[in-house]
Amino acid sequence: MARDFEQIGIVGAGLMGSGIAQVCAQAGMRVILMDTDAGALEKARENITWSVGKFIEKGKVKEDKDTVLSRISGTTSLKDLKDVEIVIENVYENSDLKREVFKDLAAVVSENTLLATDTSAIPITEFAAVTRYPERVLGLHFFSPAQMMRAVEVIRGVTTSDAVMDDGIAFVEKIGKRPIRVERDIAGFLLNRINFPSTIEAIRLVEEGIATVAEIDEGMRLAFGRRMGPFETGDMVGLDVMMTAMMSTYEETKDMKFYPPVLMQRKVTAGHLGIKTRKGWYDYNEDGTRKD
Ligand SMILES: NC(=O)c1ccc[n+]([C@@H]2O[C@H](COP(=O)([O-])OP(=O)(O)OC[C@H]3O[C@@H](n4cnc5c(N)ncnc54)[C@H](O)[C@@H]3O)[C@@H](O)[C@H]2O)c1
Helix, strand or coil, rough: CCCCCCCCEECCCCCCCCHHHHHHCCCEEEEEEEECCHHHHHHHHHHHHHHHHHHHCCCCCCCCCHHHHHHHHEEECCHCCCCEEEEECCCCHHHHHHHHHHHHHHHHCCCCCEECCCCCCCCCCHHHHCCHHHHHHHEECCCCCCCCCEEEECCCCCCCCCCHHHHHHHHHHHHCEEEEEEECCCCCCCCCHHHHHHHHHHHHHHHCCCCCHHHHHHHHHHHHHCCCCCCHHHHHCHEEEHHHHHHHHHHHCCHHCCCCHHHHHHHHHHHHHEHHCCCCEEEEECCEEECC
C-alpha cells in the first residue's frame, strides 16, 4: 500500500532523534517525538527551536518558526505512536535496549506501520526477529548532523520486503535526502565500513606521535574537500557512539581494521565523549563552540 508519510513517530529524542524530527517537520510532516526522559524532550525542543531559526535566517526554510515547531509534539508514552505510518528508532546504541523497544513497538503500532532503526552498525535483522512484522523492519541510517547531511542509508534486512525497501526510499526522498541502498544486512552497513578504517588509522597515527589531531583534521579537510576532519566528526557523533559502532563491526567481521584503538577506548572510559561532554579530541565551551 502507498504511504503518504504525513505522520511520523520517532523514538529517542537525543542528538539524532531531534535532528530527524526537525528534518521531517521542515518537510511538512507531523512528528510525534517519544522519549522516556521528559528532560530529553525539553532539550530536543530547545535545540530544534534554535536550529530551525538558523535555517530560516539562511533562507533555507521559508515557513515561520511556529509553523514548523507546531508539527512536532513530544510524549513519554510509546502508545501515542499507534497511528503513525513510520517509526524511526533512535535510542542508545545498545542491542538489548533496541530489541526491547522493537518488541514494545510492534505491540502498539498498526499492521501497516514501517519500523525503521537508525542504528549506526548493528545488523537490523536482530530487531526484525523480535517483532511480529519482520518484513516491515528496515534500516534508515542517518548521518550527523541529520539536519545537514543528505545521505541516508536504506538497509535491507534478511526479512525486509521489496515494498518496504521501496517505501523507505520514497520516505527518504520525501524529506529531501538522498537514499543510499544497502542490499545486504552487514554490521557497519556501507559508508561506515569505508569510513571507520580511515578514522582508526588517523587515531593510530596520533597514538604513534606522527601528527596531532588538529593537523590531521586540517589536512583531511584541505586535501580531500571534507567539511570536517575525522576527529571533528568523532567529537560531534560522540566517541562512545562511534566506538560502539566500530566494536559491533569488529565483532561480526573479526577484522582488526575495525577495532577501536586504545586511545579512543581510554577517552571513552574517562568520559571524554566529544561536544556533549565538552571534552573529546578537542575541548569545548558551554555553548558547544571549540576552545582553541
Ligand atoms: N550520534 C551520531 O552521530 C549518530 C549517527 C547515526 C546514527 N546514530 C545512532 O542513533 C542512535 C541514537 O544516537 P544519539 O547520538 O542520538 O543518542 P543520544 O544519547 O543523543 O540519544 C538517545 C536518546 O534515547 C533515549 N532513550 C533511551 N531509552 C529509551 C527508550 N526505551 N525509549 C525511548 N527513548 C529512550 C534517551 O533518553 C536519549 O534521549 C544510536 O543507535 C546511534 O548509534 C548516531
